[in-house]
Amino acid sequence: MTKLNPIGLDLEKSKVLAEKLNALLADYSVFYQNVRGYHWNIKGDKFFELHDKFQELYEDLFVKIDEVAERIRTLGHTPHHKFSKYLKDADVKESTEVADGVQDVKDTLDSLKIIITLQRELLHLSDDAEDEGTNALMSDYIREQEKLVWMYSAYLK
Structure with a gap:
């Protein structure tokens, strides 16, 4: 018999x-x-528009960080919290250039590609586990972020 966690999902x-x-x-x-x-x-000359766009983005990321951590808890596990562990485990790397708007947008696109790819993997894993909660979260994130990729890419043209 399969062992289930408190929300009825396979433990493994x-x-x-x-x-x-x-x-x-x-x-x-x-x-x-x-x-x-x-x-x-x-x-630079794009300060005002990029300043606002980056604020919108980090505010959205703040919410997503909390949602992902809470989803880990819902699954019965512990979210990591040490930044030293994040730096070790993350595929997104620390940016070294943060004042050049064009480079910042390019770095944003690179980070979104990494994140969307991982979320697609999570989408498949959650489907296999019949985990609708994680699946819906990843689906929503992917849809939102694909639109951001389009917008940031258009900005660079």
Whole structure:
């Protein structure tokens, strides 16, 4: 007989999901701090528009970080919280240039690609685990972020 967690999901599959969600939490946390740096340090003729856009983005990331951590708890596991662990585990890397708007947008696109790819993996894993909660969350995030990729890419043209 399959062992189930408190919300009725297979224990082993929910453990794998929680591990992947912790990887996503690490990526989101590093990305969040990068975007805060872009917002604080942007310079140049696109200052006002990028300053506002980066604020919108980091505010959205703040919400997503909390939702991902809470989803890990809902699955019966513990979200990581140490930034040193995030830096070790994240595929999104710390940005070194935070005052050049064009580079910041390029770095944002690179980070979104990493995150969307991981979320697609989580979408498939959550489907296999019959975890509608994680699946719906990832589906919503992917839809929102694909639109952001289109918008930020259009900005660079």
